Amino acid sequence: MTSEPQSSRLGAGPGGFPFAPPLPLFLLNPILKRIVHRIAVQNPDMFDRLGPHRHAYFLIDPVDIPFMLYLRPDPEALDFRAVGRRNPPPHAARISGKFLDLLTLMDTEQDGDALFFSRDLIVTGDTEAVVCLRNALDDVDDPIAESVADMFGPPGRAALNALRRAAENAQKRKGAK
Amino acid sequence: MNAMVKPELICPAGTPAALRSAVDAGADAVYCGYQNATNARNFVGLNFTPEEMEKSIRYAHDGGTKVLITLNTFPPAGKVELWKEMVDLSARLGADACIVADIAVAAYIRDTYPDLRIHLSVQAAASSPEAIEYYVREFGVKRVVLPRIMTVSEIRGLLKEIPCEVETFIFGNHGLMVEGRCSLTNYVTGQSTNMDGACSPAACVKYERADDGSMSTILGDYMIDRFGPEETAGYPTICKGRYKCDARDGGYYAFEEPISLNASTMLPDLINAGVHAFKIEGRQRSRAYVKKVVAAFREAVDSIMAGQEPKLADLVALTEGQKQTEGALKTKKWR
Numbered sequence: 001m002t003s004e005p006q007s008s009r010l011g012a013g014p015g016g017f018p019f020a021p022p023l024p025l026f027l028l029n030p031i032l033k034r035i036v037h038r039i040a041v042q043n044p045d046m047f048d049r050l051g052p053h054r055h056a057y058f059l060i061d062p063v064d065i066p067f068m069l070y071l072r073p074d075p076e077a078l079d080f081r082a083v084g085r086r087n088p089p090p091h092a093a094r095i096s097g098k099f100l101d102l103l104t105l106m107d108t109e110q111d112g113d114a115l116f117f118s119r120d121l122i123v124t125g126d127t128e129a130v131v132c133l134r135n136a137l138d139d140v141d142d143p144i145a146e147s148v149a150d151m152f153g154p155p156g157r158a159a160l161n162a163l164r165r166a167a168e169n170a171q172k173r174k175g176a177k
Numbered sequence: 178m179n180a181m182v183k184p185e186l187i188c189p190a191g192t193p194a195a196l197r198s199a200v201d202a203g204a205d206a207v208y209c210g211y212q213n214a215t216n217a218r219n220f221v222g223l224n225f226t227p228e229e230m231e232k233s234i235r236y237a238h239d240g241g242t243k244v245l246i247t248l249n250t251f252p253p254a255g256k257v258e259l260w261k262e263m264v265d266l267s268a269r270l271g272a273d274a275c276i277v278a279d280i281a282v283a284a285y286i287r288d289t290y291p292d293l294r295i296h297l298s299v300q301a302a303a304s305s306p307e308a309i310e311y312y313v314r315e316f317g318v319k320r321v322v323l324p325r326i327m328t329v330s331e332i333r334g335l336l337k338e339i340p341c342e343v344e345t346f347i348f349g350n351h352g353l354m355v356e357g358r359c360s361l362t363n364y365v366t367g368q369s370t371n372m373d374g375a376c377s378p379a380a381c382v383k384y385e386r387a388d389d390g391s392m393s394t395i396l397g398d399y400m401i402d403r404f405g406p407e408e409t410a411g412y413p414t415i416c417k418g419r420y421k422c423d424a425r426d427g428g429y430y431a432f433e434e435p436i437s438l439n440a441s442t443m444l445p446d447l448i449n450a451g452v453h454a455f456k457i458e459g460r461q462r463s464r465a466y467v468k469k470v471v472a473a474f475r476e477a478v479d480s481i482m483a484g485q486e487p488k489l490a491d492l493v494a495l496t497e498g499q500k501q502t503e504g505a506l507k508t509k510k511w512r
């Protein structure tokens with residue numbers, strides 16, 4: 001029997017959601033929309049690597065934050081928004097992992113296969129669509145995480161640096177286990 | 178003992194960004210292929226368009242890095258034109274060599290572009306002096322990429338007998354069913370690693386999770402492995418599947434387990450044996466992998482050549498199943 005991903009390795013843990021943002025989703029969504037449009041304008045070629053999967057909806061599930069992200073990487077009809085956890089909308093594939101691991105993937109500092117081998121990344125649904133999305137995001141000139149941080153100027157870059165340090169520490173803790 | 182030859186570091190690139198990472202991390206050469214069946218990593222969303230290849234070759238050459246183009250599959254009857262077109266394109270773009278497996282493709286390069294270097298792919302599975310001499314004599318092959326089934330002492334012996342350069346794998350995927358002759362994926366997916374260029378294409382792969390946190394890997398219509406909640410995972414290829422068989426109790430990795438080759442401790446022996454080039458596998462991997470693995474081996478090779486103790490970065494986090502082996506380089510009984 002299959003079900004939506006839950007893993008003993010990937011639970012939000014007793015501390016709840018450590019990266020819970022203070023914003024309600026309706027405030028977050030216009031920002032996400034701006035981000036995805038900016039990335040699309042900066043990297044028009046990345047959509048070629050998606051082929052037919054550009055029309056697919058992806059559910060990106062940072063398991064330690066209280067909402068998920070819903071993405072359609074179609075340059076003609078871009079969609080990127082936060083959705084609640086209760087009733088996930090229809091999607092071709094779901095990618096689940098800890099927020100910091102997903103961030104380091106976007107920062108091109110982490111290898112997706114390595115996260116998959118260690119079971120820190122869970123993929124369900126259309127595997128080919130996920131592989132295409134991974135390849136498209138990996139081939140951008142500037143890492144997506146950096147482009148997003150730049151959009152918010154010095155505070156954005158400071159936040160990214162803080163998150164990078166947190167990711168590095170989490171990595172060290174994992175290595176020490 | 179002869180003066181040590183500094184081996185070239187041959188690095189993988191599945192995208193232009195990965196190629197730039199390899200060049201920046203100190204690759205001597207990068208190998209990469211086009212988005213079609215001429216290339217044994219013909220996976221969706223990967224590889225280079227002709228325009229990307231042109232720009233990438235320019236970037237690599239500006240950085241003093243060579244580009245070797247993989248035309249390392251076997252054209253089926255009636256389809257050889259595509260391979261010839263890709264040879265023409267590679268020659269026009271200024272590739273430093275083509276890595277080929279098929280004798281018709283090799284003959285076309287020999288007759289049409291006598292100055293274009295031919296490297297014999299691991300897919301040709303040539304490992305005896307007689308087979309290698311044949312390729313050198315008939316097609317002018319300049320380098321042979323050895324199958325991952327030879328010990329260092331066998332490689333040393335071979336080098337004394339053959340009139341061309343030798344390249345050995347030092348890191349990456351360890352699926353070594355006499356390369357170029359494995360048809361396992363054909364039975365399950367209908368696609369051929371050797372002719373279509375894709376083993377276990379992603380369109381045929383599904384991962385299913387159960388409520389207890391375990392994960393099953395399904396290839397085509399078959400479940401080929403199931404990992405417990407805390408177990409590390411591997412690639413969805415038949416050779417890494419776990420099967421029930423009479424000889425063992427429970428699931429058994431009948432061919433090979435999820436594990437990667439890591440020959441970092443063997444580098445001094447391989448350099449002493451006279452190997453000309455070290456190959457890192459992983460064109461399907463991210464640029465983060467390329468950056469880390471290339472930088473680690475660049476440092477290791479440079480320190481050995483400088484007569485220092487090599488610093489060997491810990492790469493286990495990047496290995497399949499988070500396990501590594503020196504494979505046949507050390508012993509034929511590596512399992």
Ligand code: SF4
Nearest residue numbers: 352354359370376416
């Ligand atoms: S099944 Fe394994 S050995 Fe065979 S082609 Fe695929 S990866 Fe190679």
